[in-house]
Amino acid sequence: MRSSLPGFCAILLAATCAHAIEAPKTQNETAPNEAAHAGNVVPTDEARFYEQLQRVTHWRNLRGLHVPQTAIDDLARGHADRAVAALGDAAAKGSEEANIALVRIQHWCSRVGSARPPNLEEQIDKLSSILPPERAARAAGVLHAEAAFMPRAVQGCRKASFDYGAIEDRLREAADAGRPASATELAQFTRDPRIRDALLEAAAKKGYAPAMYAVATRRVIDVQRAERTEDVASIRLYLKQAGTTMPKAKVDLANCMALGCDGHPADASSARAFGIDAARDGEPTAFLSMARMPWGGRMSRAQLLAWQYFGDRLNEAGCMGDAYIVHATGFAQAIRALTQNAEEALLEKAREQAEQLWKDFSARAMKEQGCSATPPAP
Numbered sequence: 001m002r003s004s005l006p007g008f009c010a011i012l013l014a015a016t017c018a019h020a021i022e023a024p025k026t027q028n029e030t031a032p033n034e035a036a037h038a039g040n041v042v043p044t045d046e047a048r049f050y051e052q053l054q055r056v057t058h059w060r061n062l063r064g065l066h067v068p069q070t071a072i073d074d075l076a077r078g079h080a081d082r083a084v085a086a087l088g089d090a091a092a093k094g095s096e097e098a099n100i101a102l103v104r105i106q107h108w109c110s111r112v113g114s115a116r117p118p119n120l121e122e123q124i125d126k127l128s129s130i131l132p133p134e135r136a137a138r139a140a141g142v143l144h145a146e147a148a149f150m151p152r153a154v155q156g157c158r159k160a161s162f163d164y165g166a167i168e169d170r171l172r173e174a175a176d177a178g179r180p181a182s183a184t185e186l187a188q189f190t191r192d193p194r195i196r197d198a199l200l201e202a203a204a205k206k207g208y209a210p211a212m213y214a215v216a217t218r219r220v221i222d223v224q225r226a227e228r229t230e231d232v233a234s235i236r237l238y239l240k241q242a243g244t245t246m247p248k249a250k251v252d253l254a255n256c257m258a259l260g261c262d263g264h265p266a267d268a269s270s271a272r273a274f275g276i277d278a279a280r281d282g283e284p285t286a287f288l289s290m291a292r293m294p295w296g297g298r299m300s301r302a303q304l305l306a307w308q309y310f311g312d313r314l315n316e317a318g319c320m321g322d323a324y325i326v327h328a329t330g331f332a333q334a335i336r337a338l339t340q341n342a343e344e345a346l347l348e349k350a351r352e353q354a355e356q357l358w359k360d361f362s363a364r365a366m367k368e369q370g371c372s373a374t375p376p377a378p
């Protein structure tokens with residue numbers, strides 16, 4: 001299993017469960033020639049499931065800001081105007097977290113407004129060649145639910161009363177006052193690299209996890225471009241510290257350690273512990289990385305397959321947000337590759353391990369990803 005530093009950088013840059021979901025079938029149980037075709041795919045009604053996907057997406061986007069669940073529910077239903085009204089009042093009264101949430105919602109609305117309507121038939125045709133029939137039907141239902149959601153979301157964003165000037169003024173004032181959360185948020189939209197780096201460095205030195213993660217990410221990219229040689233050793237330290245509250249930082253730490261991206265010798269064996277811990281958190285990028293990076297190569301085929309089953313099951317529970325279809329196809333392809341020509345004994349071992357992983361870590365993963373029946377405050 002070969003990997004490279006550019007490969008790590010590509011992965012680095014890529015960025016409510018009401019009932020139990022049955023463990024996914026192996027490729028032996030669903031043969032490739034049973035894949036659905038667009039002409040006979042009947043979309044299932046996934047309106048409620050899609051709302052769950054949106055809820056998780058917004059929970060993850062607003063994580064750490066203690067946004068009221070009612071605001072997240074409004075966003076998940078396409079009513080950005082209601083969420084913005086409530087958060088705008090809180091921000092005007094001095095809530096820094098509410099103001100940062102408004103910035104993120106504003107940019108989400110911008111992405112929604114610029115999204116092009118999809119060609120559903122073409123997308124379903126592509127999915128039906130990868131997914132087994134029941135999964136293709138659900139994916140088609142998600143696409144139809146998304147098509148119904150987007151106009152409502154666009155309308156909600158248009159009705160939202162963003163006080164852009166006041167939001168920016170509050171963000172800059174808080175950043176100037178040395179508030180690390182606002183400084184980190186402002187840095188994302190600062191064009192001058194020197195000012196941006198200064199904002200992030202100051203916030204990172206105060207122990208703010210997103211800033212430490214941003215600094216480490218920037219330094220990895222600079223090293224890959226041969227633009228930096230100093231402070232390289234801090235990459236591992238910052239990723240490790242950020243990983244205490246940010247599962248995706250654990251994945252990047254594992255990938256960095258496995259490839260020796262920070263000046264240390266490559267150590268895939270030690271990296272494996274951080275990657276697996278991120279998978280226990282349900283971090284979506286952990287499952288992609290373990291299938292591609294050297295630390296995943298330290299796992300047996302049965303272990304690797306068991307973790308893919310675990311991640312697939314989380315995705316089917318809605319725990320990976322509106323990237324559901326991306327992950328569904330990714331897991332289908334990974335599972336198909338791992339089960340190809342595999343003996344039944346290995347498949348049975350993987351299924352047993354996957355079931356044990358689910359018993360041991362599903363509650364933790366759902367909590368970390370905001371998809372439990374009662375998600376924690378973001």
